[in-house]
Amino acid sequence: MNKRILIFITVFSLINLVFIPLLSLYGLRVCPVLAIPGFIFGCIYSGLYIFFVNVLNLVLIYGIYLNSKKSNHVVTWLTKNRFVVYVGVYLIATAAALLFLQKLLHMNHLSEQSRAPEILGIASLLLGILQAYGLNWALYNVHFDFEMSVLSSFRRLWVFHIGRVMLPLIVAITVILHFLLSQSISFNEGRTAPLGSHDSMIEQSSYVVLFIFIWLAITFFFHFLSESDQVNKVQTHLKHLNHLEFKFRSTLNHTWGLWAALIDQLNSFSKALGERTRLLKSFSRFVTAGVAEQALHKELKVTTGTMRELTVIMSDIRNFTSMSELLTPDQVVLLLNEYFSAMLEVIAESQVSVDKFIGDGILAYVDPNEGEISDPIAENRLGVDTALAMIEKLKELNIKLKLLELPEIKIGIGIYRGPLIIGFIGSEAKLQHTIIGGTVNRAARLESLCKELGVSIVISGHVWHSLDESKKLFFSSFGKQVVKGVSGPLEVFGGPN
Secondary structure (H helix, E strand, C coil): CCHHHHHHHHHHHHHHHHHHHHHHHHHHHHCCCCCCCCHHHHHHHHHHHHHHHHHHHHHHHHHHHHCCCCCCHHHHHHHHCHHHHHHHHHHHHHHHHHHHHHHHHHHCCCCCCCCHHHHHHHHHHHHHHHHHHHHHHHCCCCCCCCCCHHHHHHHCCHHHHHHHHHHHHHHHHHHHHHHHHHHHHHHHCCCCCCCCCHHHHHHHHHHHHHHHHHHHHHHHHHHHHHHHHHHHHHHHHHHHHHCCCCCCCCCCCCCCHHHHHHHHHHHHHHHHHHHHHHHHHHHHCCCCHHHHHHHHHCCCCHHHCEEEEEEEEEEEECCHHHHHCCCCHHHHHHHHHHHHHHHHHHHHCCCEEEEEEECCEEEEEECCCCCCCCCHHHHHHHHHHHHHHHHHHHHHHHHHHHHCCCCCCCEEEEEEEEEEEEEEEECCCCEEEEEECHHHHHHHHHHHHHHHHCCCEEEEHHHHHHCCHHHHCCCEEEEEECCCCCCCCEEEEEECC
């Protein structure tokens, strides 16, 4: 059985054993009828009441624990309505004890006008509260089905949280005042037989008061153990959030008041973060991550285009048109998907943003982090490193394409740096984030030179001069080339050698 349940049963059993003589003392001091048969009678009667309570409690605890192992109609009903059953245990035990008391009083020819119902009500209240607080902690790891809707809603109110803290204290003060006041009235009216000296009466009364304080301490101890469980639940949820596990949800079982409200808000927060992450991830498939973040934080407008100097990368599959004519539509789609997946895997590892797919081509650009100052040399080097990584990745891809019975492919990549316009193009109804301008055209023209020069990558002279000496060795100079659509020849370098 659950370790917590065993601890609770042990503590609760000890309290019940101590409760037997103290309950007898309580009755002797406040009830004129119970004072006549004496202390031993009170202990026997109190023990009988405690026996009834504990038998019913064992059935209740075992039934609730059983629900975590198997299910049937009786156990399911028991767990769904466990708080009603808590109260029912003490009502049944109190009723049984009262009926038995009436029988004993009648057999001993004593008056039946006793204050036993009042005393047993106080006993049931004390034990019931202790049991409720203790079981709430002991059964924390036992799954419960959905509780009664009205009670569940009430338990989530903040006033319930305050009441949960104040209830034991209020009950303890009330019981002590009731005992002292009732004892004083009975003693002054001569309705109870004095047990020993006045000092003995004070000593015995102090036992009852001391027990109430011990009961209060144990009840609060179980309460604060339950509070620590709630703290751990919140900490666990925050750890999942810290690890970006937004699908995690905390259960509302065994929660109350402010804790229920807090955990409910944490669940809503996780849901909102998960939706935001999915939106950002999905949106980033169509635009850059930076644009996706911008779209999430402020409204996008047509007039958000700006002039910037960027390093542009343009890649294309050689002879793709003639190749695709020999393939089925499904094979064409499969080949493109494999190609784009492989290339995007390389691009995603760097600080390069994909602008768009143009048929079988990829238009990308080196995009520095937001707030960073543009570094042309570093960005040119990153663009070339990305292009070289794409060529290496293509070798792995061609091995996979061969296994898929698809033709080997070759690509050309052009890299050029210059001024361009980056922003949103379109209308209020539909916008597209893209780059346009002469720099994009020059990158595309350099890519078209790859086949003519017999190389995989063609870069402009400005980009080549940005490279360190080791990377320059990858490329050979092809002098100044006349490029269609560009006024004046461009110095170009091709490779890798």
